[in-house]
Amino acid sequence: MEVTFKTATNSDRNLLLTLTKEFYQLEHLTYNVEVLNKCFDEVFSNDNLARIWIIYADREPAGYLVLTFGYSLEFHGRDALIDEFYIRETYRSQGIGKQTLEFVKTTCQNLGIKAVHLEVNHQNTRAKSIYQKAGFVEHDRYLMTNWIDREK
Template structure:
């Protein structure tokens, strides 16, 4: 049995299997799950390749090993379009096999194949294990904080 992680670009039909993993990821990483924001966002990236892609991870040993969500962004400082590695989740049965590093390599290969020169990501302060993985895979800590200004509330209504 191969211990190699594989991926394919998910599509709209994969929504039910991915959203279950998204809920698990959010619960584990202490992210508030806001269905009115998360579910349309996931559907958009699954249906519109201009927004990015979701890589569905699997192996012979674990069918639903996890997922990686990649989104297109723009930054003058980064030279234009770049990829945001928005979410990386490995199911409990997929952990401890070196697949986190493999998932990062698959994401890198997808982004490079799409013409991106840079991948950026964010990691929660409490997740030292994930940060250690990212740093060991060549990501650098730019010593910056990410600040967020919500323009819509949890049900998608604009703030006034």
């Protein structure tokens, strides 16, 4: 199976909305087209904020990945977060996740990223195992969030 990564552009918006809807249903996240479109507008006009890739398997859309950018003294400079990572069910357990994480690592190295982070649901032991094999380690900390002026 040939796995390729296409940098998403505005012309991919409808496909991204479909993929995000699938992912948000799976993860029980609030799906809001207006908010997503606003976020896509911002990302597509400023690739210093984030990059989005559509993951293709044999030229068919198999999923997507969103990588956002930040900066951390603790992590020695520019860092990134795998904000969203979704592979459609029919494409799972075929090595696509592993290849995607390798792509992320290479991309981050090329962009001067010093560390890449992700979050995973505590009950998702399958994904956690894949991430650990790719070199991700747990921290003795909790991810905590304070929504500032949250949009519904």
